[in-house]
Amino acid sequence: MVSATRHRDLHGGRPVWQDSRVRLPPHQPLGRHRSCDVLIVGAGISGAMLADALSAAGLHTIICDRRVPLQGSTAASTAMILHEIDTPLTRLVGQIGRENGERIWRRSFLAVQALRERARQLRIDAELEEQDSLYLQGSMLDARGLQREAAARARAGLDVRYLGAARVEQDYGIRRRAALLSSGSLAANPRRLTAGFLRAAASRHAELFAPEEVAEVHPRRSGVIATTRSGRKISARHLVFATGYELPKRVPAGGHKVVSTWAIATVCQPRLPWPGPSLIWEASALYLYLRTTSDGRVLCGGGDEDFADSAHRDALLPAKTAWLQRRLAGLLPQVDHRLRYAWSGSFGQSAHGLPTIGAVPGSRNCYAVLGYGGNGITFSMMAAQMLRNVIAGDGDADLDLVGFRHAG
Secondary structure: OOOOEOOOOOEEEEOHHHHOOOOOOOOEOOOOOEEEEEEEEOOOHHHHHHHHHHHHOOOOEEEEOOOOOOOOHHHHOOOEEOOOOOOOHHHHHHHHOHHHHHHHHHHHHHHHHHHHHHHHHOOOOOOOEEEEEEEEOOOOOOHHHHHHHHHHHHHOOOOOEEEOHHHHHHHHOOOOOOEEEEEEEEEOOHHHHHHHHHHHHHOOOOEEEOOOOEEEEEEOOOOEEEEEOOOOEEEEEEEEEOOOOOOEOOOOOOOOEEEEEEEEEEOOOOOOOOOOOEEEEEOOOOOOEEEEOOOOOEEEEEEEEEOOOHHHHHHOHHHHHHHHHHHHHHHOOOOOOOEEEEEEEEEEEOOOOOOEEEEOOOOOOEEEEEOOHHHHHHHHHHHHHHHHHHHHOOOOOOHHHOOHHHHO
16 A cells, blocks of 8 residues: 655754653554544644644544654754744745735744744743844845845834844854844744644544554545555544645645755853844855754754755765854854764755645645745644634635645
């Protein structure tokens, strides 16, 4: 029996989060045929947030994952939960218009705030911390470009402040770079965050079956019949593909592609290398990104390339590790650059930097979420909000911005 999704080895090396203790959500293999309101395929951060949102709406929810929980791409995430979208607002406006560009940027901001409040409401212990974002000038936006970007964001009602190169060097020790400073982003431990949302859903009788692979999906007028590799069937009124970067075979990819990325984490620093909690990234198409962890390590990632295969991606880990270490030393010479962790991962990317969320064309009662880019966890919360509104409510006013018609 074939799989309903394309298999990928989603990370290599050793992510920094692998050594943190996580209380796994209750899970087991599927022992018999089942029925439910919603079947979610995938138990990563997107599936977890969807399960929380849909079970909270009173829907009987089942989640299936072909792996043991927390072993997919979520484990390799750097968990920089930015509300700023990868594509600058000034550029996105040129692609989809000013009104739509401002709407999706505001919705992204609201998704991060909703995530923060939901995690606090559920008392999820995920090292969640509100952080500023420092967006450095780069190949995509120079100093003047950053000033125009600041004006566009302010016009959209978003908090932003332009910092000249002298101020950035004085405050952060980063030379010859202007930047935008914004508040309202988050950092977290992604494995603990995912486990917390899955446990919350389980407390409302959502069921997680893992390892359990969905091999076939048959949409019907009144629902969906899914068959697992073990031969068990799940009858659901609705099905949501939340399989991350293992794209579902029946879901059109549109303009999305899979990209490889690499990351490192240093030894614990004796003091914070920059003032206050801040996420740092560049206004470049292939940007470097940095954050600190709760135990004082500097986490640095980048060097993205189109995905070839996992063997090729992981074979590049030594060279990419050395490159990241050199880039980190050049940007922040005050940091102790000795390493403790290095890993590779894969993520989905789209031409406009937006996800695709919504009903799957030609597959009645099926929905999907894909194309997260650098805003993976932010877009996961956005997807949970939107699909809850569609499945359990009257629809979502912003779905037109991210639906499959938009992706095409």
